Amino acid sequence: xxxxxxxxxxxxxxxxxxxxxxxxxxxxxxxxxxxxxxxxxxxxxxxxxxxxxxxxxxxxxxxxxxxxxxxxxxxxxxxxxxxxxxxxxxxxxxxxxxxxxxxxxxxxxxxxxxxxxxxxxxxxxxxxxxxxxxxxxxxxxxxxxxxxxxxxxxxxxxxxxxxxxxxxxxxxxxxxxxxxxxxxxxxxxxxxxxxxxxxxxxxxxxxxxxxxxxxxxxxxxxxxxxxxxxxxxxxxxxxxxxxxxxxxxxxxxxxxxxxxxxxxxxxxxxxxxxxxxxxxxxxxxxxxxxxxxxxxxxxxxxxxxxxxxxxxxxxxxxxxxxxxxxxxxxxxxxxxxxxxxxxxxxxxxxxxxxxxxxxxxxxxxxxxxxxxxxxxxxxxxxxxxxxxxxxxxxxxxxxxxxxxxxxxxxxxxxxxxxxxxxxxxxxxxxx
RNA sequence: GGCGGCGUAGCCAAGUGGUUAAGGCGGAGGUCUGCAAAACCUCUACUCCGCGGUUCGAAUCCGCGCGCCGCCUCCA
Numbered sequence: 001x002x003x004x005x006x007x008x009x010x011x012x013x014x015x016x017x018x019x020x021x022x023x024x025x026x027x028x029x030x031x032x033x034x035x036x037x038x039x040x041x042x043x044x045x046x047x048x049x050x051x052x053x054x055x056x057x058x059x060x061x062x063x064x065x066x067x068x069x070x071x072x073x074x075x076x077x078x079x080x081x082x083x084x085x086x087x088x089x090x091x092x093x094x095x096x097x098x099x100x101x102x103x104x105x106x107x108x109x110x111x112x113x114x115x116x117x118x119x120x121x122x123x124x125x126x127x128x129x130x131x132x133x134x135x136x137x138x139x140x141x142x143x144x145x146x147x148x149x150x151x152x153x154x155x156x157x158x159x160x161x162x163x164x165x166x167x168x169x170x171x172x173x174x175x176x177x178x179x180x181x182x183x184x185x186x187x188x189x190x191x192x193x194x195x196x197x198x199x200x201x202x203x204x205x206x207x208x209x210x211x212x213x214x215x216x217x218x219x220x221x222x223x224x225x226x227x228x229x230x231x232x233x234x235x236x237x238x239x240x241x242x243x244x245x246x247x248x249x250x251x252x253x254x255x256x257x258x259x260x261x262x263x264x265x266x267x268x269x270x271x272x273x274x275x276x277x278x279x280x281x282x283x284x285x286x287x288x289x290x291x292x293x294x295x296x297x298x299x300x301x302x303x304x305x306x307x308x309x310x311x312x313x314x315x316x317x318x319x320x321x322x323x324x325x326x327x328x329x330x331x332x333x334x335x336x337x338x339x340x341x342x343x344x345x346x347x348x349x350x351x352x353x354x355x356x357x358x359x360x361x362x363x364x365x366x367x368x369x370x371x372x373x374x375x376x377x378x379x380x381x382x383x384x385x386x387x388x389x390x391x392x393x394x395x396x397x398x399x400x401x402x403x404x405x406x407x408x409x410x411x412x413x414x415x416x417x418x419x420x421x422x423x424x425x426x427x428x429x430x431x
Numbered sequence: 432g433g434c435g436g437c438g439u440a441g442c443c444a445a446g447u448g449g450u451u452a453a454g455g456c457g458g459a460g461g462u463c464u465g466c467a468a469a470a471c472c473u474c475u476a477c478u479c480c481g482c483g484g485u486u487c488g489a490a491u492c493c494g495c496g497c498g499c500c501g502c503c504u505c506c507a
Contacts (some may be wrong), residue, residue: 031507098495283469342470
């Protein structure tokens with residue numbers, strides 16, 4: 001049984017899909033007016049892991065994530081750059097897709113754009129106007145929060161509190177300063193669509209609702225993002241933590257770092273934390289690499305008892321509101337057990353059993369989105385191979401001076417050579 | 432000011448009423464090794480910000496205090 005924290009009730013509740021095994025997830029996507037930053041990356045990875053885990057548990061997940069491709073900032077920046085809002089948005093949509101792919105985030109099943117769903121939004125706004133929850137004024141349409149008592153419940157605030165300290169821009173036409181625009185009448189030079197209230201464009205909040213309803217029906221299982229899940233966002237020096245920061249790091253290291261903190265907790269950006277994660281990742285990587293030869297020689301047998309306790313631990317952790325730190329702890333313990341088995345040799349643990357254990361590790365790690373690209377191991381260039389062979393020969397002669405020179409030379413070519421009982425081991429050195 | 436969250440080892444971080452308080456990084460010692468690296472083994476919080484209280488029993492619940500932080504601005 002999976003238990004998940006529900007923002008509305010502020011408790012963990014049993015997850016009961018509305019139409020099992022189908023599960024609908026809707027995630028509020030980005031407003032594409034700039035590159036992704038580390039905050040987007042975390043949010044995306046968290047949902048990615050939730051999606052992967054639900055799939056692992058046998059659910060058929062439909063994952064929808066929208067693009068908000070019309071908004072004040074997009075229009076403003078597009079105008080500054082002398083391009084159309086559409087062209088401007090498309091550019092950042094492409095960038096966002098590339099960033100997410102680089103992070104190992106699975107692509108959504110559907111990624112609708114706001115601009116392609118204006119008719120649905122108009123229809124939804126029309127319904128809200130008809131039901132008295134919204135009112136048009138001078139080409140704008142506002143949502144009247146007083147007509148919707150639960151407003152604010154999600155964030156745990158009441159209406160008066162919202163008004164108290166806030167400096168809300170006064171717009172005399174609005175019935176209440178806190179009412180927000182569902183439809184914005186067009187100003188000159190802005191993209192516009194025809195509507196019963198005149199030409200204009202959708203305001204915030206409405207697009208998610210419209211697209212979610214279209215693709216997942218009126219009710220669905222998950223709604224993630226800034227609105228329904230109060231995800232903490234690290235304040236991290238965002239200026240420095242944009243796309244370049246993301247690209248500078250190993251995506252698996254970033255993921256390991258992020259999953260080391262529970263998703264509902266705040267996390268502070270730190271270069272050092274990511275480097276620590278990269279070191280931890282090495283333990284996995286080395287084990288996996290050492291296992292490749294064994295895997296070629298033996299096929300997996302049934303999982304031996306020594307490696308069987310980790311999956312239940314992993315699942316127990318993930319079932320409990322996606323407790324990735326606990327799940328990772330189980331994985332690290334599995335790594336240790338496997339490394340120990342490797343060191344003890346094939347007498348203590350038959351190759352087939354070892355391979356079964358490694359497969360188990362890989363399977364579970366992939367549920368967290370780790371090692372998705374299979375570590376992309378490129379072989380060393382012939383020159384390096386030649387030097388390594390020469391070094392082996394020097395060592396058999398016990399010519400350690402020459403041996404160390406060769407090691408330095410190999411290092412200059414970007415490879416780390418280590419001596420193991422089974423012979424030299426080559427590792428490409430990071431940038 | 433209002434609302435919400437947090438304070439666990441040197442650092443990061445789980446655990447939220449009851450066996451020896453996960454895991455990672457770092458550190459110490461050991462095994463292995465020509466050296467090194469890696470790996471493995473052992474150790475590294477008798478204690479969970481402070482003070483009271485509830486309880487047979489609390490890091491976990493309640494109150495107060497101290498210290499951080501987020502939100503209340505179209506940043507998802």
